[in-house]
Amino acid sequence: RPAVGVLALQGDVREHLAALTAAGARATTVRRPEELAAVDGLVIPGGESTTISKLAVAFGLMEPLRDRVRAGLPVYGSCAGMIMLADGILDPRSGQETVGGIDMVVRRNAFGRQNESFEAEIALAGIEGGPVHGVFIRAPWVESVGAGAEVLASYEGHPVAVRQGPLLATAFHPELTGDTRVHRLFTDMVALAAGAPDVAGEAAGAG
Ligand code: GLN
Numbered sequence: 001r002p003a004v005g006v007l008a009l010q011g012d013v014r015e016h017l018a019a020l021t022a023a024g025a026r027a028t029t030v031r032r033p034e035e036l037a038a039v040d041g042l043v044i045p046g047g048e049s050t051t052i053s054k055l056a057v058a059f060g061l062m063e064p065l066r067d068r069v070r071a072g073l074p075v076y077g078s079c080a081g082m083i084m085l086a087d088g089i090l091d092p093r094s095g096q097e098t099v100g101g102i103d104m105v106v107r108r109n110a111f112g113r114q115n116e117s118f119e120a121e122i123a124l125a126g127i128e129g130g131p132v133h134g135v136f137i138r139a140p141w142v143e144s145v146g147a148g149a150e151v152l153a154s155y156e157g158h159p160v161a162v163r164q165g166p167l168l169a170t171a172f173h174p175e176l177t178g179d180t181r182v183h184r185l186f187t188d189m190v191a192l193a194a195g196a197p198d199v200a201g202e203a204a205g206a207g
Contacts, residue, residue, distance in 0.1 A: 011047020
């Protein structure tokens, strides 16, 4: 089973740990560089991206995170985690940095005051068995993507799920729904990158 860490500085860490465990991963928390060094993949949870950014700097994790992403570490970010994976933020708060890695620019809190939190069925490329239930909470959207990034899902014309190689990001929170398909997709990406057999037990090409 691949070891998948959850960046445990702020945000909905427990929900991701539970979803990863249900998806067949060995889930652990990551707060220190040594813990980051020990995982095969990482989830950056939803929460508040400015806070996560500042704590990552304070905990000495920002540069190690960038180094591991550059070296090909699979990372999945939901909501605030999506913001952390973006190469650019349209409206950053002062002092807010990102890890980067996905060639995209995101707009924070993009859906606006009238629509701060909502739920919608989202058809996600690469996920079988129907749309996923998207829970959006003060969610970002993707303002623009570069050539390297693949849009997996859009909502009202705005990309809300993006993949670039081993990096996956959603503007919504599958960890809050009990549907573990997104975490299974990510755990499979981690297992593949780690050279382990597919954790779902599916033979290559079976899908
Ligand atoms: N609006 C938050 C931010 O900018 C993200 C909200 C979330 O993760 N649910 O970081």
